[in-house]
Every structure is written in C-alpha cells, then in structure tokens.
Amino acid sequence: MKATAIANANIALIKYWGKRDKDLILPYNSSISMTCDGLWSKTTVEFGNYDEDTIIINDEELKKDEKDVLGHLHRIKKMAGITKNTKVVSESNFPVAAGLASSASGLAALTLAATSAAGLKLNEKELSMLSRQGSGSASRSIHGGFVEWLKGAEDDGSDSYAKQLADKKYWPDFRMIACIVSEAKKATSSRAGMAQTVSTSPYYDGWLKSIDKDLQHMRKGIHNKDFTLVGSTAEHNALKMHATMMTTKPAIIYWALATIEIMHAVMYWREQGLESYFTMDAGPQVKILCLEKDVSKITKNLSELGGVKKTIICKPGDGAQLTKEHLF
Amino acid sequence: MKATAIANANIALIKYWGKRDKDLILPYNSSISMTCDGLWSKTTVEFGNYDEDTIIINDEELKKDEKDVLGHLHRIKKMAGITKNTKVVSESNFPVAAGLASSASGLAALTLAATSAAGLKLNEKELSMLSRQGSGSASRSIHGGFVEWLKGAEDDGSDSYAKQLADKKYWPDFRMIACIVSEAKKATSSRAGMAQTVSTSPYYDGWLKSIDKDLQHMRKGIHNKDFTLVGSTAEHNALKMHATMMTTKPAIIYWALATIEIMHAVMYWREQGLESYFTMDAGPQVKILCLEKDVSKITKNLSELGGVKKTIICKPGDGAQLTKEHLF
Numbered sequence: 325m326k327a328t329a330i331a332n333a334n335i336a337l338i339k340y341w342g343k344r345d346k347d348l349i350l351p352y353n354s355s356i357s358m359t360c361d362g363l364w365s366k367t368t369v370e371f372g373n374y375d376e377d378t379i380i381i382n383d384e385e386l387k388k389d390e391k392d393v394l395g396h397l398h399r400i401k402k403m404a405g406i407t408k409n410t411k412v413v414s415e416s417n418f419p420v421a422a423g424l425a426s427s428a429s430g431l432a433a434l435t436l437a438a439t440s441a442a443g444l445k446l447n448e449k450e451l452s453m454l455s456r457q458g459s460g461s462a463s464r465s466i467h468g469g470f471v472e473w474l475k476g477a478e479d480d481g482s483d484s485y486a487k488q489l490a491d492k493k494y495w496p497d498f499r500m501i502a503c504i505v506s507e508a509k510k511a512t513s514s515r516a517g518m519a520q521t522v523s524t525s526p527y528y529d530g531w532l533k534s535i536d537k538d539l540q541h542m543r544k545g546i547h548n549k550d551f552t553l554v555g556s557t558a559e560h561n562a563l564k565m566h567a568t569m570m571t572t573k574p575a576i577i578y579w580a581l582a583t584i585e586i587m588h589a590v591m592y593w594r595e596q597g598l599e600s601y602f603t604m605d606a607g608p609q610v611k612i613l614c615l616e617k618d619v620s621k622i623t624k625n626l627s628e629l630g631g632v633k634k635t636i637i638c639k640p641g642d643g644a645q646l647t648k649e650h651l652f
Numbered sequence: 653m654k655a656t657a658i659a660n661a662n663i664a665l666i667k668y669w670g671k672r673d674k675d676l677i678l679p680y681n682s683s684i685s686m687t688c689d690g691l692w693s694k695t696t697v698e699f700g701n702y703d704e705d706t707i708i709i710n711d712e713e714l715k716k717d718e719k720d721v722l723g724h725l726h727r728i729k730k731m732a733g734i735t736k737n738t739k740v741v742s743e744s745n746f747p748v749a750a751g752l753a754s755s756a757s758g759l760a761a762l763t764l765a766a767t768s769a770a771g772l773k774l775n776e777k778e779l780s781m782l783s784r785q786g787s788g789s790a791s792r793s794i795h796g797g798f799v800e801w802l803k804g805a806e807d808d809g810s811d812s813y814a815k816q817l818a819d820k821k822y823w824p825d826f827r828m829i830a831c832i833v834s835e836a837k838k839a840t841s842s843r844a845g846m847a848q849t850v851s852t853s854p855y856y857d858g859w860l861k862s863i864d865k866d867l868q869h870m871r872k873g874i875h876n877k878d879f880t881l882v883g884s885t886a887e888h889n890a891l892k893m894h895a896t897m898m899t900t901k902p903a904i905i906y907w908a909l910a911t912i913e914i915m916h917a918v919m920y921w922r923e924q925g926l927e928s929y930f931t932m933d934a935g936p937q938v939k940i941l942c943l944e945k946d947v948s949k950i951t952k953n954l955s956e957l958g959g960v961k962k963t964i965i966c967k968p969g970d971g972a973q974l975t976k977e978h979l980f
Binding site: 527534560577585587 | 854855857858859861862887888891892894895896898899901903905906907909910911912913915916921
C-alpha cells in the first residue's frame with residue numbers, strides 16, 4: 325500500500341491552451357512537448373491508518389482549499405475502491421507554480437505512485453488519461469522524450485491521451501535551458517488564464533485555426549531532426565499563446581523584465597549565427613531551445629544578462645517511473 | 653512661395669494597423685486618436701530657385717533613398733503645377749521614428765506648409781486626405797482634440813479622412829504622459845510592421861473582427877467623458893495590436909525592458925486605486941493615460957522606475973496651423 329514514483333516535468337513546444345471540458349480536462353488543441361530530465365517531482369503515496377488525507381509538497385502541507393491534488397487523489401482512491409486515508413509526500417527540484425510545469429511532473433508522479441500503491445495495473449495510455457484529469461499537461465509527463473497529447477474528439481475523453489513521438493535517445497544533443505527569472509508564485513494560474521482566454525480573447529479563434537499547421541511543422545521537425553523548424557515553430561507558437569493572453573479582459577501579462585531581456589537576447593544571438601529559440605509557459609521563465617554544441621556559449625551569454633537568477637540545462641528525459649527510494 | 657506650419661503629433665487610442673491600399677494609404681480599420689499639445693513638428697517650405705529639392709529634418713539632410721517625404725512633396729508640387737525646386741526645413745521636439753508619431757506631425761506640417769506655399773486653398777477634409785497619402789496617421793494630426801480617421805470604403809480614398817470628435821477644450825483634464833525609454837530609431841518601421849502583420853499574422857483577422865467594438869467603446873467613452881472606458885479600451889486595443897505583431901513571421905517585438913516595467917507598474921497602480929492606463933505604438937515608448945489630478949503622483953512614481961529616461965506630459969492639443977515664424 326506504499327509506492328514512490330518520479331516524473332519529469334515537460335515543456336511544451338506546441339502549447340496546450342484552452343479546455344473544451346473543464347471536468348475531464350479535455351483540450352481544444354493537441355500539444356507536443358519534450359520531457360525534461362532535469363526538472364523532476366518525486367512522490368510517495370501510502371494508504372494506511374492515517375487520521376486524514378495529508379499531502380505534503382516541498383515540506384509544506386497542502387491547504388484544504390487547494391482542491392486539485394486532493395481531488396485527483398480521491399479519483400484514484402475511488403477507482404481502486406480504497407477507503408483508507410492517505411499520506412502523500414512530494415518534492416520537486418524546482419520552483420512550484422512559477423511556469424515550470426510543476427503540476428505536470430507532480431500530478432504524473434502522484435498518478436503513478438497512487439495507482440501503484442493501490443494495486444492498480446494501468447498501462448501507459450491509461451496512466452496518461454488518468455494523469456490528464458489531474459492536470460492536462462501531466463498526461464505528457466508519463467512518457468519520455470518527445471510526446472504528443474492527442475486532443476481527442478470523444479466527450480468522455482477516451483481518446484485524449486499522450487503518445488510518445490520519439491524516446492529520449494532519439495535526439496541526444498537537443499537541449500532546453502530553463503532560465504529562472506523569478507521564483508514568485510504567479511498571479512494567475514494556467515487554469516484561470518486559459519479559461520479567461522477562451523471566454524474573452526478575440527484571438528483565441530485564430531489560435532485554434534492556426535494550431536494544426538504548428539503541429540504539422542513540429543512533428544515534421546522532430547521527425548527530420550530539423551532544429552530550425554522545431555525551434556522557430558516553438559517560438560512562434562509560444563508568442564501566439566502569450567498574445568492570446570494579453571488580449572483577454574482583463575489582460576494577463578506573464579512576462580517580467582527579464583523575460584523580454586532574454587527574448588531579445590535570443591533573437592540577437594540568432595542574428596549573430598548562434599542558433600537558439602525561446603519558449604515561455606504561463607509564467608515569466610524563459611526556456612531556450614538549442615543544440616548541445618552551443619550550450620556553453622549560451623550559458624556564458626546568459627550569465628551576462630541582469631535578470632537570470634539560475635539556469636537548468638535539460639535534455640530529453642525519461643517518462644514517469646516507479647522507484648524504491650521512498651520519501652518517508 | 654514660402655510658408656511654415658506647425659502640427660502636433662497624435663497618439664492613437666484605437667490604433668491604425670494594416671493598409672488595404674499601400675499607394676493611397678487606405679486602412680483596413682478606422683482609428684481614434686488624441687492630438688498632443690506637447691509633441692510638435694514645425695516645417696517651413698519654400699519653392700524657389702534652388703538647385704535641387706532639399707529636405708532637412710532636425711538639422712540632418714534627408715537621404716535620397718528615404719522616399720516617403722520626398723514623394724509626398726512631389727505629389728503636392730504636381731497638384732499645384734509647381735516646377736521650381738523646394739527647400740524644406742523641419743524640426744520636432746521629440747525623437748524621430750521611435751514610436752512617438754513623428755511621421756504624423758511631420759507629414760501633417762509638411763502638407764499644410766507646402767500646399768500653403770504653393771497657393772493651394774484646401775479645407776481640413778482635403779488637407780486630411782492629402783496628409784494621409786504621406787503618412788496614414790498624419791491625416792489625424794490636421795485636427796485638434798479627439799479625432800477619428802474614417803477608414804472609408806471607396807477605392808480612390810475619397811471617403812478616407814479624419815474628422816474631429818471633440819476639440820481640445822472638450823476634456824481639459826485628460827492627460828497623456830509619454831514615457832521615453834529609448835531614443836534609438838526602431839528596427840522595424842510601422843509601415844513594414846503592419847505590412848508583415850497583414851500578410852503573416854494568424855490574428856489579424858481577429859483584430860479586424862473585434863475593432864468595431866473597440867471603436868464603439870471609444871466613441872462612447874469620449875462622448876460621456878468616461879475615463880475608465882476610454883482608458884481600458886485604449887489599453888486593450890494597444891495590447892491587441894502588439895499581439896498581432898508578435899505573431900508575425902518573423903516576430904516583431906517592439907517592447908523593451910522598460911516597456912514591460914511601466915506596463916506592470918500601471919496595472920499595479922490601478923489595483924491600488926491610482927487610475928491610469930497604458931498604450932504603446934510601434935516602438936518601445938509607453939504613453940500613460942490619466943486625469944490631471946493624478947499627474948504629479950504618476951510622474952513621481954515613474955521617476956522611481958529604472959527605465960524611464962524622460963516624460964512629456966500632453967493634454968489635448970491644437971490641429972495643424974500656419975505660423976509666421978519661419979525656420980529659415
């Protein structure tokens with residue numbers, strides 16, 4: 325009745341932005357990501373004779389009003405017919421809720437650990453679908469390497485899950501440099517941000533109409549290991565997502581000064597022949613896409629910018645896995 | 653054969669973005685602006701026995717490859733049947749081509765001075781239409797106060813001109829604080845930026861579909877002197893314009909670090925009850941909309957931000973006028 329799982333965060337190259345079903349977490353568009361070996365969450369779940377369900381994330385007990393994680397735990401307990409209370413301890417090696425996909429790694433690790441502790445034997449497709457219901461992007465963290473979350477068409481979500489496009493060994497010199505510019509918790513959650521976008525942005529229609537082309541370019545770019553196509557498509561797609569947010573009422577502007585600083589720097593380096601691209605999620609952090617040969621030059625350049633507090637260099641990583649090293 | 657005109661720049665509250673006819677400068681959408689008393693261009697035109705056409709802007713002779721101003725001068729000479737060469741001297745009290753609408757004031761002043769020197773008697777509608785062909789936004793600088801440039805529907809541009817919504821005395825406590833964050837000439841001209849937007853942004857369609865609502869809100873806001881409606885509509889519209897640019901291929905990102913710094917500051921002040929809104933044109937400068945009673949508090953707050961080099965406080969200003977004070 326106890327299991328521990330480790331899952332990597334994933335950073336979307338083509339973003340998930342907007343839900344067609346808020347309860348089942350079904351997206352309006354498919355998305356593609358890279359699972360990052362450097363950004364992990366580790367979660368131990370035990371069902372036992374506890375007085376109540378307790379969830380501790382990074383040494384802090386989850387408040388009862390933070391329903392998402394608790395709701396997901398209850399979903400799994402219900403599936404497995406478990407009535408005992410639960411102790412969950414989770415830790416991540418990066419700031420939570422600051423636009424570094426902590427919910428993806430956290431909910432994927434929780435899903436795998438909890439179903440395993442409960443004795444459920446789920447395959448990867450089932451794990452992905454179940455993780456999706458905890459946090460949409462968690463569906464992608466079940467797999468390693470490059471991953472596509474299929475939006476699906478069914479109302480019950482049975483065809484909305486992630487599949488692997490290529491494993492972590494496929495493109496070993498692909499790198500993503502996560503630039504931490506702020507460790508503050510963001511003012512608007514991804515969930516609230518995307519709901520506001522769908523209901524108020526005059527550009528959300530343009531987002532949906534142009535997303536298939538982005539997805540095609542990204543699949544082709546990954547298939548051909550065409551770094552220019554992957555990078556330019558990812559950057560364009562990220563700018564499109566942020567552009568939809570800026571046009572909501574009220575506007576959501578996740579960018580900090582350092583976000584713009586890094587964006588301009590990346591564009592300038594590219595003009596100078598140092599090929600790199602940026603992407604940002606629902607937060608101020610910038611993730612730079614590059615190839616291994618340019619990492620040292622780019623990190624040196626980054627160290628000269630004022631706003632970069634920390635960099636984490638990621639390569640394509642593993643999908644969610646069970647581990648014997650329990651957290652309690 | 654010599655005349656001098658002074659014209660104020662105007663800052664759009666609802667932006668002009670995208671041309672349906674590049675030669676006649678006919679826009680896809682109507683726009684609304686405030687003519688700013690603090691940002692002027694003064695231009696003296698003389699037709700005489702000069703060896704060639706010479707145009708001096710802010711003490712610098714215009715290069716022969718900068719066709720816009722010269723082309724406009726030739727248009728007016730042709731209209732008036734003038735064959736003599738021309739000397740033009742123009743000066744502005746603010747940085748040229750950095751997103752402070754220098755082409756609007758410059759081309760409006762040139763149009764009025766040149767037609768006057770040529771002995772043409774044009775009414776304001778004709779002056780606006782003619783100025784429009786030099787630079788679209790110049791059509792609005794012919795008038796003072798709050799101005800709408802009607803997009804028109806005719807192919808020949810005969811119904812595309814600016815009209816005054818309210819004169820400069822109508823809303824005397826309305827203010828616009830132009831925050832200069834960079835005096836560098838921008839990398840992408842407005843003209844190139846909007847052409848690239850129309851041809852490559854997946855959001856340009858959403859811009860056009862949502863513009864009528866913005867125009868309605870702005871007309872209503874000005875009519876009712878509803879500062880909240882004017883400000884929030886202007887801010888939303890500016891963000892929409894910048895959002896279209898970010899999604900072009902390649903992306904156009906006019907914002908500097910200080911641009912974002914001021915945007916966040918304005919949003920924060922508003923949360924604290926200090927009502928103000930921002931708007932940005934095709935450049936990094938931010939223009940803050942506020943009421944006179946809050947100017948001193950806002951300028952004090954601005955002085956505490958790192959990136960603001962200079963502020964210029966504008967109230968609704970006059971339209972283009974002839975003056976006896978020649979520049980040579």
